[in-house]
Amino acid sequence: MSPDQLTALLNTELGESLAGKVPGEQVTQLERLSGGANNETWRLMWGSTSLILRRRPFSADSIDQLEGNILGLSLVDEAAVIQLATSTSVPVPEIHAVFDATHPIGEAFLMGFIAGESIPQKWLVDDTYEVARSRLAFQCGEALGRIHSIDCSELPPNIGPTTLEKRFTAAQKRLHAFGDISPVMQFGLNWLIDHAPSEASCVLLHGDFRTGNLLVDEQGLAGVLDWELTHQGPAAEDLGYLCANVWRFGQLHKPVGGFGEYDDLIAGYGSTAGWAPDLATIRYWEIFAALSWGLVCQTMGALWHSGNGDVERAAVARRRSEAELDILLLIEEWERA
Amino acid sequence: MSQDEAQTTASDVTTSELLGAVKGFLMDSALPALSGRDQFNARVAANVLGIIDREQQLGPELAALDAAAAQQWLPGDPGPGTAPQQLSRALAAREIHADSHFFEYLKQRQLLVAAINNPRYASRKVAEEKWRDDS
DSSP states (O other): OOHHHHHHHHHHHHHHHTTTTSOOSSEEEEEEOSOOSSSEEEEEEETTEEEEEEEOOSOHHHHHTSTTOOOOOOHHHHHHHHHHHTTTTSOOOOEEEEEOTTSTTOSEEEEEOOOSBOOHHHHTTOGGGHHHHHHHHHHHHHHHHHHTTSOGGGSOTTSOOOOHHHHHHHHHHHHHHTTSOOHHHHHHHHHHHHTOOOOOOOEEEOSOOSTTSEEEETTEEEEEOOOTTOEEEOHHHHHHHHTOGGGSTTOTTSTBTTTBOHHHHHHHHHHHHSOOOOHHHHHHHHHHHHHHHHHHHHHHHHHHHTTOOOHHHHHHHTTHHHHHHHHHHHHHHHHHO | OOHHHHTOOOOOOOHHHHHHHHHHIIIIIIHHHOOHHHHHHHHHHHHHHHHHHHHHHHHHHHHHHHHHHHHHHOOSOOOSSOHHHHHHHHHHTTOSOOOHHHHHHHHHHHHHHHHHHOTTOHHHHHHHHHHGGGO
């Protein structure tokens, strides 16, 4: 959809949705932000207020029909979870409007703009964020502890509890559906099955809590974005995911997201949750996160083959090799420990 | 070398050079003329040409490594598909004992795959330092 078409549709809709909440009369300065191989992100002005539109550019049907889909929640459910998270002190954007897949705009939601830096290559290295980086691992632990305390009974019905066994079965199904093209991915899944930790109770997980989905200002954590992979699972999963190599953006010596240390993350988590997973379990989930990233890359390739997406999505399919490399490095490290 | 040979000017253009020429067009001409998503995708497209170039160079070595592995670990009928597919399916069926020799094959394979797809990925440098000497 062109920016002009989207502007026209939004102008028709938002007058009513935003009446009494956000002053303004029409959309101006609509621009697509770079990045996001899955959902589109647009920034726009409504009056003098900056807003963000998240929009899924393909039909819900094409996702449902995709074997092995792991694209996560509908944007309608994602918006519902963000609204739940506003009941905690985790910094999340305010949801202003939600459109389901039958709407001419397409499946989308409109949310407030939170000031902060999202580009990891900036805040991970720039001196401006030195203090922020020193606090961030603890703050991320705190935020995860709070997210995990959200009452799962209030979640949309699509976000149910699961077990490791079901996750393994789903991952195996996806590897088969995607053509069994990677012996390393299969080796990784076998290893994860053979080394599974004892089953832990399910909590609400953000599911994609990582460098790249965090907004950072000079004080530290300013916003938690991108809730589309929210699901239920063991708490350690979110912590391990944040530490996965692929989300350290080259800063491999800082295990928490490329900016922090395990001890600070665990201490922050303990301060709000009252307990914390052990480091070995967190590291297990780092390997699981590597496999998951590989599966996301394969999903992108499958989506591209189904006619959805541009050259970026095709190229992301090749980033599976990052996941494969990390699976082998992490398993080797684990076995030698 | 005769004087005639010394004065020869290259007239053929290899596949790798062609890819380099297209990449140059994308980065030097197309990209500055584009904006927004198209400009971003032009950069992605230039990177994709790099993948193709590296696969041309390293692909045969990777294929030979996979074929040798299939021969070593799949002594019977390996079934349909490519060598990586045959190995993956045998692993899924737990028909391969994934010992240290097999792990070594996976590591050497992955060094090549990473060199093709994303040589700048940070973990690759770590893997290169750890695994190059193992081969």
